[in-house]
Amino acid sequence: MPLEKKEFKPKIVAFCCNWCSYAGADLAGSSRLTYPADVKIIRVPCSCRVNPMFILRAFEKGADGVIMCGCHPGDCHYSTGNYYARRRMTLLFSMLDYIGVESGRTRVEWVSAAEGVKFSETMNSFVEKIYSLGENVRLGDLRCKN
């Protein structure tokens, strides 16, 4: 049987904060805006909850791109969570870029509960970017690939 090359379907993990971005995703849904089904949303209590290990694990388990969404700086439900998250993610993403995981595969966006449109636009553009970058072969556990 000849080996057929499977069509590339990206896997994208989106960490969304409970108070803004998850509600933003909800609004995108109830406003009937579309975004690709390749995006898998994981709800976290705050963007600050995202441990660097989560991002690395997501890549390990086969994610081709990871995006983190939180409240706009200044609007955090817990006052300061996203400020810390912003510094951490900047350093982590810079490190991932340094070891050869393209910077396009990681993104942070601030999406408020009123920005359903922004959520859908962000996800569409991110998925497009991942399509152009192709499969992530650098940080994945090969056993997790289909």
Next chain:
Amino acid sequence: MQELINRAKELLADGTVARVLGWKAGDLPYNPEPAYFETAEALEDFVYNGFCGANLSKYMIEASKMEGKTMVCLKPCDTYSFMQLIKEHRVDREKAYIAGVGCKGKLDIEKIRARGIRGIESIEGAELTDDAETLKIQTIYGEKSLAYADGMLERCHVCKGKEHVIFDEQIGESKETKDAERFGEVERIESLSPEEKFSYFQSELGKCIRCNACRNVCPACSCRKCVFDSNKFDSSQKANVDSFEEKMFHIIRAFHVAGRCTDCGECSRVCPQGIPLHLFNRKFIKDIDELYGEYQAGADIDSKAPLTDYTFEDAEPSIVGKRG
């Protein structure tokens, strides 16, 4: 060295300190090891020479729990680590009598071996008292000589300076050894393409045997319970299963000390596989310097670590792609 031993004997004799934390001669001329000395007789084995690269500040965590004061010998760069540990309330300043020892650059036996010098019987010129210009090495194949700077550890070529940031007394003289750019290698890697960066780190980290030496020696890595020891975490206490685990261990290790790492270079010094682990820590330091203002961990007692601080105007994470 004799000055240091005499001073240690005095302090032991008058009861100022209960023990001395220093280095003891190893079984080979180039492997002195950290040791406690409690009597004047024991101090006969004390050595301090160019191979005493070990940073003793982490031992003070343990020594802070012991009865009485400990005289600890700290080189200029080690005092940064000690200051950082005081800041994090991991050591007790009152339990330490800090002898700030001079430093003329520390030697790396692997660098000497890489020059084809094998079968070493004795080494001359690595003492604290001489001018530290050339090493005369007696080997089983005859006498060899080597410029001191060629045998120096990488961290000494990018030395932070020979000032002790904290001390009770300074003993011995120092000599400036900085002759390279601290971020030179990091910048070289940053300028590579993603494929090249990845293959570079793949080849370096592929050598990792997960002995955890880099973690255990690190003065900033001093949690009582480490995430890598948790048995709920599937990569604890075992070798890396795949290339992902190698990278994850080193990224997370460096991330956990980001903003607290003083760049003492112990991780690279102890790595049995010769992986340049400082490149991870230094990348974080470079980013912190560029994005949040220059910061040297351990340089002072009251500044806030960059990852525990923030401003409204901080750079957005998208800067990573824009910097190119």
